[in-house]
Amino acid sequence: MPTNALPEHSWFGPAALEPTPEPPEGTQEFSRLWQAFMTARLTLGLVLLVLQAGLYATGSAQSRTLIGICAAYFLGTLAAKRLVRPRYLGQAFNRAWGVLIGLDIGVFSALQWLQGGNLNYTPLFALPILLASVLGSLRLALGTAAGVSMLLLGGTFWIYSDAPGDATPAFVQAALAGAGYFLIALLANQLATRLASEGKRARLSQLAATIQRQVNELVIESLPDGVLIVDAQGLVRAANPAARMLLGSPQRPLRSAMFDLKGSPAWQPLLHLTRMSTGTGRAQQAEVTIHHADSGPRRVMVRTSLAAPQGIAQDSLCVLFLQDQREQEARLRTEKLASMGRLSTAVAHEIRNPLAAIAQANALLDEDISDPRQKKLTAMVSQNAKRLEKIVDDILNVSRVRGNDPALLAQHILLHELVHRIASDWGQQSGYLPQLHIEVDTEALPVHFDADHLRQILVNLLENARRYASKRATSIQILSQRYDRVARVTVWSDGAPMDASVQRHLFEPFFSSESRSSGLGLYICRELCERHGATLAYHRSAQPMAGQATDGNAFSITLPLIEDTRPNDNTEAPWQTSLY
Numbered sequence: 001m002p003t004n005a006l007p008e009h010s011w012f013g014p015a016a017l018e019p020t021p022e023p024p025e026g027t028q029e030f031s032r033l034w035q036a037f038m039t040a041r042l043t044l045g046l047v048l049l050v051l052q053a054g055l056y057a058t059g060s061a062q063s064r065t066l067i068g069i070c071a072a073y074f075l076g077t078l079a080a081k082r083l084v085r086p087r088y089l090g091q092a093f094n095r096a097w098g099v100l101i102g103l104d105i106g107v108f109s110a111l112q113w114l115q116g117g118n119l120n121y122t123p124l125f126a127l128p129i130l131l132a133s134v135l136g137s138l139r140l141a142l143g144t145a146a147g148v149s150m151l152l153l154g155g156t157f158w159i160y161s162d163a164p165g166d167a168t169p170a171f172v173q174a175a176l177a178g179a180g181y182f183l184i185a186l187l188a189n190q191l192a193t194r195l196a197s198e199g200k201r202a203r204l205s206q207l208a209a210t211i212q213r214q215v216n217e218l219v220i221e222s223l224p225d226g227v228l229i230v231d232a233q234g235l236v237r238a239a240n241p242a243a244r245m246l247l248g249s250p251q252r253p254l255r256s257a258m259f260d261l262k263g264s265p266a267w268q269p270l271l272h273l274t275r276m277s278t279g280t281g282r283a284q285q286a287e288v289t290i291h292h293a294d295s296g297p298r299r300v301m302v303r304t305s306l307a308a309p310q311g312i313a314q315d316s317l318c319v320l321f322l323q324d325q326r327e328q329e330a331r332l333r334t335e336k337l338a339s340m341g342r343l344s345t346a347v348a349h350e351i352r353n354p355l356a357a358i359a360q361a362n363a364l365l366d367e368d369i370s371d372p373r374q375k376k377l378t379a380m381v382s383q384n385a386k387r388l389e390k391i392v393d394d395i396l397n398v399s400r401v402r403g404n405d406p407a408l409l410a411q412h413i414l415l416h417e418l419v420h421r422i423a424s425d426w427g428q429q430s431g432y433l434p435q436l437h438i439e440v441d442t443e444a445l446p447v448h449f450d451a452d453h454l455r456q457i458l459v460n461l462l463e464n465a466r467r468y469a470s471k472r473a474t475s476i477q478i479l480s481q482r483y484d485r486v487a488r489v490t491v492w493s494d495g496a497p498m499d500a501s502v503q504r505h506l507f508e509p510f511f512s513s514e515s516r517s518s519g520l521g522l523y524i525c526r527e528l529c530e531r532h533g534a535t536l537a538y539h540r541s542a543q544p545m546a547g548q549a550t551d552g553n554a555f556s557i558t559l560p561l562i563e564d565t566r567p568n569d570n571t572e573a574p575w576q577t578s579l580y
């Protein structure tokens with residue numbers, strides 16, 4: 001392991017949340033402190049100007065120089081507030097220090113030594129020392145305090161050097177003031193440093209909370225299971241897209257993440273579980289059925305969890321986790337049948353062996369009999385044995401998910417004739433001929449497709465349509481039409497709209513809205529279509545029925561016509577539009 005390898009950190013570890021070092025002036029706290037000091041300096045300048053003008057007007061002071069100094073200081077603080085941007089004063093006596101702190105010290109020193117009265121301006125030196133302590137470093141603050149102290153001691157020495165009397169009290173006072181300035185510089189800098197550290201920690205905590213919230217929202221939004229946050233009154237505070245899809249209906253989908261569980265009778269089982277959970281203070285788990293008037297029942301496994309401790313049920317929130325049982329059962333069937341699929345080849349051979357024996361025995365029996373009725377029976381046995389063998393081959397071929405088979409593409413059929421014959425045979429055998437409407441294009445539609453495979457696909461689609469269609473006339477329609485360079489066969493029924501969750505997995509293997517179905521029918525149909533270069537798709541469409549347009553479910557098979565399947569490098573897919 002290399003010694004210079006970088007350590008790994010979690011998303012929410014210190015390394016991940018540590019922001020790029022930024023200058024203090026980039027923070028809002030520093031800007032607020034800067035503006036506060038600039039306002040204080042401006043206010044002090046105005047007060048000093050008014051004070052000196054008042055003293056001059058009352059005759060207590062005769063010097064106009066002090067008024068000029070105060071006026072210049074006021075204008076300087078006003079210009080600094082408007083023109084100087086917030087900046088960190090740093091470690092040394094730079095230009096910014098001179099413009100701000102140096103100006104203050106110079107003005108206060110002039111007022112102290114030129115006022116010629118009993119006024120004491122030494123407390124004003126605390127302002128530049130505070131400014132250096134808060135907006136600069138500790139070194140700059142102590143340096144400023146040292147400079148002010150030396151200035152006070154030097155001024156005292158200059159005043160009492162030629163004056164008679166004892167100067168000791170004045171020097172002691174200057175020394176005590178200097179010591180106080182050092183103490184102010186140290187304490188103010190420590191407090192400012194602590195404030196900056198707490199501000200940085202608060203920003204890091206806010207950043208961590210923001211990242212955590214965004215990650216949680218992303219995870220919850222992308223969960224396949226539904227998540228509801230409900231209060232004790234049944235008001236949904238939040239719901240992820242999966243939950244809204246499970247609770248909504250095709251005609252009235254849920255758009256809002258906040259709604260009331262009391263607003264629909266279909267949601268009453270969820271409201272009951274919520275009240276049980278908040279009332280007892282314990283998690284609940286049950287399988288409920290959601291019934292909507294415009295869609296079939298939907299079985300959902302619900303698990304609750306309280307988001308607040310027991311004993312405060314009036315303020316607690318209940319989290320409901322919803323799991324669609326159809327998808328769960330589909331996953332279980334997939335896992336179960338996937339393991340069985342590994343035995344499909346051996347099972348196929350086991351089926352073929354007795355089939356071969358039956359076919360051979362039937363052929364020998366057919367040679368020895370002459371009765372037409374018995375001949376008809378042997379023909380039926382032979383036909384169904386061949387059909388069973390072909391079904392086994394189809395299932396095995398679909399499980400291998402092969403591409404276009406040249407042997408299949410070589411087969412030529414007239415689509416309009418075959419569709420009409422298959423639909424008529426199915427209508428007579430199923431007894432649904434009065435409800436069936438057949439509409440085929442009179443134009444010949446030559447395509448490459450295996451006739452038995454097309455029969456298998458159309459019969460499967462017609463059986464699905466019969467299962468969900470009404471009993472009215474023309475409630476099941478099969479249409480065959482030409483669209484430019486493709487032919488399209490559509491099986492339509494007036495059934496109710498499919499749930500969005502069913503549409504999402506419509507052509508997946510082992511997925512079905514009925515518990516007794518294996519969910520292989522539509523998957524096999526789609527795979528057979530793709531093997532022949534065709535496509536199978538579902539959509540809602542309207543068809544004329546009893547003199548008016550009626551919405552229904554439509555499965556469309558799109559097949560390329562033979563005249564457009566010749567190799568051509570410049571030929572584009574019939575459903576594509578040129579980009580140029």
